[in-house]
Amino acid sequence: MTAPKVKRLASRMKKRHILAHILVYFILIGLSFVYLYPILYMVVNSLFSPADLTDPSVSWIPTEWYFQNYVEAFQTLDFTYSFTNSIILSLVPALLQTMVTAIVGFGLARFQFPCKKLLFIVILATFLLPSQVMMVPRYVLFDSYHLTNTVWVQFLPALFGQGVKSAIFILVFYQYFSSYPKALDEAAEIDGAGKVRLFLKIALPMASGAVVLSLLFSFVWYWNETYQSNIMFGSVIQTLPLRLQSFTLQYEAIYGADAAGSISESVVLAGTVLSVLPILLLYVLLQRQFVESIEQAGITGE
Amino acid sequence: MTKVLKGSRLRRRNAWIGLLFTSPWIVGFLVFTLLPLINGVLYSLNSVTIKPQGVELTWAGLKFYDHAMNVSTTYKLHLGSSAMMICCATPVVIVFSLVIAVLLNRKFAGRSFFRTVLFMPVIIMSGPVISSLLTGYTVDFTEDGSQIMQLLSSLPSFISSPCVFVLENLVLIFWFSGVQIVIFLAGLQKISPSIYEAADIDGASGWEKFWKITLPHIAPLALICTIYTVVDISNYSENAVNVDISENLFNTSMMYSLSAAMSWIYFAMVMLILAVVYFLFWLMGRRDKA
Numbered sequence: 001m002t003a004p005k006v007k008r009l010a011s012r013m014k015k016r017h018i019l020a021h022i023l024v025y026f027i028l029i030g031l032s033f034v035y036l037y038p039i040l041y042m043v044v045n046s047l048f049s050p051a052d053l054t055d056p057s058v059s060w061i062p063t064e065w066y067f068q069n070y071v072e073a074f075q076t077l078d079f080t081y082s083f084t085n086s087i088i089l090s091l092v093p094a095l096l097q098t099m100v101t102a103i104v105g106f107g108l109a110r111f112q113f114p115c116k117k118l119l120f121i122v123i124l125a126t127f128l129l130p131s132q133v134m135m136v137p138r139y140v141l142f143d144s145y146h147l148t149n150t151v152w153v154q155f156l157p158a159l160f161g162q163g164v165k166s167a168i169f170i171l172v173f174y175q176y177f178s179s180y181p182k183a184l185d186e187a188a189e190i191d192g193a194g195k196v197r198l199f200l201k202i203a204l205p206m207a208s209g210a211v212v213l214s215l216l217f218s219f220v221w222y223w224n225e226t227y228q229s230n231i232m233f234g235s236v237i238q239t240l241p242l243r244l245q246s247f248t249l250q251y252e253a254i255y256g257a258d259a260a261g262s263i264s265e266s267v268v269l270a271g272t273v274l275s276v277l278p279i280l281l282l283y284v285l286l287q288r289q290f291v292e293s294i295e296q297a298g299i300t301g302e
Numbered sequence: 303m304t305k306v307l308k309g310s311r312l313r314r315r316n317a318w319i320g321l322l323f324t325s326p327w328i329v330g331f332l333v334f335t336l337l338p339l340i341n342g343v344l345y346s347l348n349s350v351t352i353k354p355q356g357v358e359l360t361w362a363g364l365k366f367y368d369h370a371m372n373v374s375t376t377y378k379l380h381l382g383s384s385a386m387m388i389c390c391a392t393p394v395v396i397v398f399s400l401v402i403a404v405l406l407n408r409k410f411a412g413r414s415f416f417r418t419v420l421f422m423p424v425i426i427m428s429g430p431v432i433s434s435l436l437t438g439y440t441v442d443f444t445e446d447g448s449q450i451m452q453l454l455s456s457l458p459s460f461i462s463s464p465c466v467f468v469l470e471n472l473v474l475i476f477w478f479s480g481v482q483i484v485i486f487l488a489g490l491q492k493i494s495p496s497i498y499e500a501a502d503i504d505g506a507s508g509w510e511k512f513w514k515i516t517l518p519h520i521a522p523l524a525l526i527c528t529i530y531t532v533v534d535i536s537n538y539s540e541n542a543v544n545v546d547i548s549e550n551l552f553n554t555s556m557m558y559s560l561s562a563a564m565s566w567i568y569f570a571m572v573m574l575i576l577a578v579v580y581f582l583f584w585l586m587g588r589r590d591k592a
Binding site for chain 2: 020021024025027028031032034035036038100103104106107108110111112113114116119122123126127128129130131132133134135136137138139140141144156157159160161162166170195199217220224226227230231241242244245272275276279280282283284287290291294
């Protein structure tokens with residue numbers, strides 16, 4: 001090829017490259033808008049005073065910062081109480097779930113025993129069991145031991161690897177633990193390490209990505225879990241999302257039926273902001289860990 | 303000879319240790335999954351009465367299934383709309399998250415910002431929050447008289463009604479595609495760059511590279527994502543069927559039983575959809591090999 005020809009080709013490719021870039025940005029900005037719009041709307045409108053809400057000339061920019069909505073929402077959500085509940089009911093199951101799924105994943109990855117394949121299939125199959133099928137009989141089970149309305153409803157299944165999406169975490173740990181060479185185990189065993197030491201000192205540090213992934217996702221999924229806990233806790237234990245679910249009712253209990261009849265949209269939105277905020281903050285703070293743990297996890301199609 | 307014996311004994315010892323490590327799950331499975339599962343079937347076939355010494359079952363046959371399907375006025379409708387949601391939303395979620403993953407896999411300024419925004423559904427996907435976020439504050443694609451609607455109304459209804467459904471629920475559907483984007487992206491990053499370089503040298507276009515390299519590499523992940531999506535959508539707590547099930551739990555005349563029957567009908571439907579999904583993927587895999 002002659003020099004001008006190469007130059008022309010290069011410039012044509014560059015032009016195409018820029019066009020492709022613009023297209024990509026266009027799509028991504030559009031899609032980000034779809035996700036960000038409701039959130040922006042929520043944040044802005046939660047600051048509207050009642051006068052702003054009814055004034056058609058005010059949209060997007062409130063005339064004043066009206067924090068009264070947040071005061072009311074804070075009280076309606078009973079924030080400190082339900083926030084503490086949410087934290088306990090997400091953190092403890094997340095820890096238990098991570099611990100158990102790591103142990104089970106280690107057992108599956110590093111040992112040979114009869115019916116292992118069957119066990120593996122059953123574990124994966126449990127992922128398909130929907131929570132609504134399990135809910136009725138589990139409720140009866142817990143109720144017969146008087147455990148409904150207690151935290152054990154969430155803790156016990158998590159402790160035995162039957163928590164929210166446990167199968168996924170077992171699979172992730174399994175893949176981590178099968179990926180390092182057997183020689184490492186053997187070397188440690190020659191040095192006199194038992195299986196438990198092996199697990200704690202060699203396997204677990206190597207699977208730190210899986211630990212982070214399991215902790216973060218368990219936490220988030222338990223935080224967002226409302227279907228089972230709504231039934232299991234009745235109204236005795238209230239987490240933030242559960243409280244949000246019955247927001248209007250709670251509002252009525254505090255401010256009376258008249259006020260609740262005309263409950264301002266802004267107060268509800270302030271409540272939504274408050275119940276999303278903790279998890280959103282966590283995400284913004286730990287976003288690198290989130291992304292990296294996922295990218296390392298390598299969920300493959302085998 | 304002694305060495306062989308030692309080997310087999312060691313193997314047996316290791317097998318026991320392996321079982322020990324997995325035993326928490328096995329115990330949990332028996333107590334918190336298998337036992338409730340069996341009970342769930344029993345509750346749906348028997349009338350349940352609560353006695354001080356425990357629950358008492360009296361055989362009722364398929365009465366509650368019949369009630370759910372033929373007496374309950376809303377259940378069948380909700381079942382239909384859930385099926386519609388699963389069948390229409392899943393392909394959209396898969397294609398959407400694949401496109402996003404491919405876009406996010408490129409290197410460009412602001413990548414981490416977009417990644418943060420587009421992973422957000424993973425974090426906020428909670429029933430009450432989404433339903434309060436999405437009631438009335440979303441972009442409306444289905445205004446009467448818009449170009450799209452006019453085009454769709456001219457089509458036969460078996461084509462237009464799923465399209466309208468998807469458009470009506472588009473934003474909700476987008477919120478279901480957090481984890482799938484993540485799975486696809488992780489898969490894309492596993493493809494060795496040298497394959498793309500080789501294709502570049504052979505003069506392949508981006509379009510060709512997508513179809514000939516990217517897609518075959520992440521096809522197995524598509525099956526995983528599809529299964530995940532179906533399960534996720536069917537478990538969505540604001541789903542009408544799920545609300546039916548939890549509302550009928552303490553139905554005084556049909557304590558537990560009606561809910562159990564409803565949940566089994568729904569489960570059967572979801573499993574049927576999953577079987578069809580699996581069959582479709584199997585067909586596609588066979589065609590590719592041929």
